[in-house]
Amino acid sequence: MHVTLPLPLYKKLAVTFRVEPGCLGPDGSEHIEGFCQFAKQHVSSLYSDFVRWRIVPRYDKSLPETEYKTNNKRLDHTKAQQYLSAFEQELDTFEAHFHEKLADLIDQYLGR
Numbered sequence: 001m002h003v004t005l006p007l008p009l010y011k012k013l014a015v016t017f018r019v020e021p022g023c024l025g026p027d028g029s030e031h032i033e034g035f036c037q038f039a040k041q042h043v044s045s046l047y048s049d050f051v052r053w054r055i056v057p058r059y060d061k062s063l064p065e066t067e068y069k070t071n072n073k074r075l076d077h078t079k080a081q082q083y084l085s086a087f088e089q090e091l092d093t094f095e096a097h098f099h100e101k102l103a104d105l106i107d108q109y110l111g112r
Helices: 032-043 077-085 091-109
Strands: 013-019 051-057 066-070 073-075
Touching: 013 032, 013 077, 013 091, 032 051, 032 091, 066 077, 073 077, 077 091
Parallel strands: 013 051
Antiparallel strands: 013 066, 066 073
């Protein structure tokens, strides 16, 4: 299958990642909104040909940490893997790379 990149916005994989305030330390709730804006700016270029990032605080623990959608349809783990395989990406590797980037951004944001 041949895919022309970058994809139009509606065909991109929309990845919503919800960040726990506690990952920013005991006063994380005071910094979470600013961190999410900071992180969004720094990850927007990551896989940008076929991914749109949404980094938001995770205030509601009943919502999943990571959510995948395309064309406004939610994708389960299997469907997200199928989507990424079109771009020669493995979902577990994709998520691990993102988590490493997020950990680096937390350190950078907190000045460590």
